[in-house]
Structures are given as C-alpha cells and as structure tokens.
Amino acid sequence: MTTAKQDLELVAVTKRYGNTVAVDAIQHRFKPGSYACLLGPSGCGKSSTLRMIAGHESVTDGSILLGGRDISGLAPAQRGTAMMFQNYALFPHLSVIENVAFSLKMKGVDAPQRRKKAGEMLELVDLTALSDRLPDQLSGGQQQRVALARALITRPEVLLLDEPLSALDPFLRVRMRSELKKLQKELGISFIHVTHGQDEALALADEIVVMNNAVIEQAGPAREVFNAPRTRFVAQFMGGHNVIALPEGHYAIRSDAINVTAPEAGLLDGCVTAVEYQGTHVSIISRIVGDEEITALVPDNLFFSTPHHPGDRIGLRWDAENLHQLTA
C-alpha cells in the first residue's frame, strides 16, 4: 500500500449549479496522512466539495492540488484519489472479489494478478471468507467493507468517503467508525470523510472542517473546534455550548463549564425552566435576563447532593478562561 505523503490543497474552489453557489471560493490544505471530516448541515456544499476533489463534478473556479500538482482537470482514475459512495454502489451480479478487482480489470491487469491484489485487499478488510458471495448475500457492514476494499485497490493517496456510515444501524455505525479510523492509521493515507453528524466527526477526525452556506466556517483539530468555536453557528452546530451575550460581546461557553450556585453567589441569576437527567450528568436549563436560556451540565452526584427544580432561582458562574469570544 502506498504511503505517499502529499498535501491536498483547495485553492479558491467554487462550484456553481446555474444560479446556485454550492461552494464559494473555499481555501484549505488537508495535511497528509490525516483523517479529516467535512462537517455541516444538509445543503452546505460538502458533497459538492468531495465530488470535485474526486473528479465526479467539475470545478467552476479555482483549483485542486495534490502534492502541488493541479488535478482539477484530470479524470477521476488519474488523480490519486478514490471515492467510497454512500450506497456503496456495488455491482450486484459480480462476486465480492470481482467487485474489488473491477478497476484492475478496466486497466487491463491480467486475471491472476487481479485475483492476488483483490485477495490482499479483502484480507485487509477481513472479508477473505466471503470472497465468492454476491453483494446481496452480505450484511450492510460487510458491503461497506467491500466498497472500502474496492476503493483502496487503486492505491489512492486520498480516500474520499461520502457519508459512509449513514446506511448502517447505530450499533454497527459505532463499530465501523472505529474500523475506519484504525484502517486509516494502518494505511497512513489521508481520509476525507463527509458527515453531518458532529459526534461522528469528533470520534473520527484529526481535523474537522466545518462548512455552512457554501463556505468553511472553521477548521482545526477536533478538540479545538469543539472547545473553542469561533462563530455562533459552529458553537450551536457542534453542540454542548451556550452562547452568552455579555457587554463586551458574544461568547461561547461549554455547558459543562457552567457552575450552578446559590442565587447571590453567581455572575448571573437564572430561573430553572427544565431539569433533564442524562445518566452521568444532569442538564439544568435556566432562563436569564433577556429571556435567553443557559444550559448547565452538572455531574449527577453533584446535582443530587443539592437538587434543583423548575421554578428555583439559581446563580450561574464560570471561569473567564472558558469563555470563547465569537467573531460572528
């Protein structure tokens, strides 16, 4: 398997469909050998971005560079990228091993070589025993591994995954996501994974690229994007944050960084509107001045030592270092 270490760079990449601007001059450098998640709500332009990188969609403006080489005008098979699709797109009449070997057949590789290479890929995804089955004789998770093997046989430098876990049930989704992460580390190539699930992105990504309305709102290591959102959108989309208006501006603060005190001991007073038990934590929602709501996430033992109920007056405190000023 290739271990080439090449940057993938998007230079002012734009996609327009008629009058719709799906991707608006985005600029980003994906580090080699890292797991990146393109995260954002439906319609923000993440699939269009991925399809342009893959070559399944033309670039309206700008360019895509892999290792400094402009690949924007190349056919998908010539780019050094491979795509794994949402619905896996397996050929129903071909066996597992034939599906995996398909692209080699198109390249004119002879049958014994194809079988050997496809066999290696099936071993990598732990499917050797099912080589001769047809796709409809496989579970969703197994079909996904076939699709992975089929994409990886081309030895891409960058593997592109479009919502690869969305067709799986929640249990399998969690299992497959750790397999994807492990595979990426083993292969050492870059994965770019499109998802609209923030928990999926947090679990998988070395780097999260948050898109909204055709632009990149924020990009950085997963922990940084979660912990220090720069815009109201990122704070709300990542979840687990409050946006507070203070005289100096708007700030994001994690719900678990808000401490609940007696009313006179807080920086702000609140009136409890709801209490939700969440197992390890209890979420206390209170209304503050200006009718804004603040959620405090309190460890369950702390909550039950001094329980609060809807209608109670409470104080809310935080350490200034946990406030992150928002730019928009």
Ligand SMILES: Nc1ncnc2c1ncn2[C@@H]1O[C@H](COP(=O)(O)OP(=O)(O)OP(=O)(O)O)[C@@H](O)[C@H]1O
């Ligand atoms: N072939 C197309 N023709 C016209 N408009 C399109 C086409 N494909 C996408 N769009 C529009 O471009 C915008 C971005 O779409 P895109 O599929 O990239 O978003 P997305 O973030 O991947 O959304 P989702 O999570 O729903 O797949 C949307 O407004 C969409 O309606």
